[in-house]
Amino acid sequence: MTERPLRATVSLRGVLFRPQDDVLVVKRATDGGWELPGGRLGAQEDAPEGVHREIREETGLDVDVRRPVHAVSWRNDDDNGRFGVYYRCLTSADEVSLSHEHTDFDWLSPRTAAKRLSDVQGKAVRRALEEHDR
Template sequence: MTERPLCATVSLRGVLFGPQDDVLVVKRATDGGWELPGGRLGAQEDAIDGVYREIKEETGLDVDVRRPVHAISWRNDDDDGRFGVYYHCLTPETEVSLSHEHTDFEWMSPRNAAKRLSDAQGKAVRRALEEHDQ
């Protein structure tokens, strides 16, 4: 049994493949770091609806949310619990309309996206690519 159970905020993100099989990454306004689009799950919100809503709010893109490809828990620098779930997503669109939360975006090869992102998000990209190639 775990000595200290994790009480966590749930974060949902999409590994979003565009029509050329590139992956979308977005640059955070707060610290300039790169991440996959997504955000926090609302109370009483279905997970699929939540990841769709977050991606739509942050990018303006209409997406097809597929299956979860990776899940991980951690504690942030403030010792707050986090639980992240990453979904394989598709879109036929490439025109991104960023929210105020991000300052830039880039469609890039899955390999380059995985290198640019954190270890957990890079792992999600690699797992989504395996599913995408099937």
């Protein structure tokens, strides 16, 4: 049994592929770090609908949310619990319209995207690519 159960905010992110198999990464306005698009799940919100909403708000893209490819929990620097779920997503568009939360974006090969992202998000990209290759 876990000695200290995790109480966590739920974060949903999309590993978003366009037809050329490139993955979208976005640059945070707060610290300049790169991440996959997504955000927090709202109360009473269905998870796939939440990731769809977050991606649309952050990028302006309409996406097809597929299945989850990775889930992970952690504590941030302030010792707050986090639980992240990463979904494989598809889009036929590549015209991104960023929200105020991000300053830049890039469509990258999955391998390059995985290197630019944190280890956890890079792992989600690799798992989404494996799902694609099946």
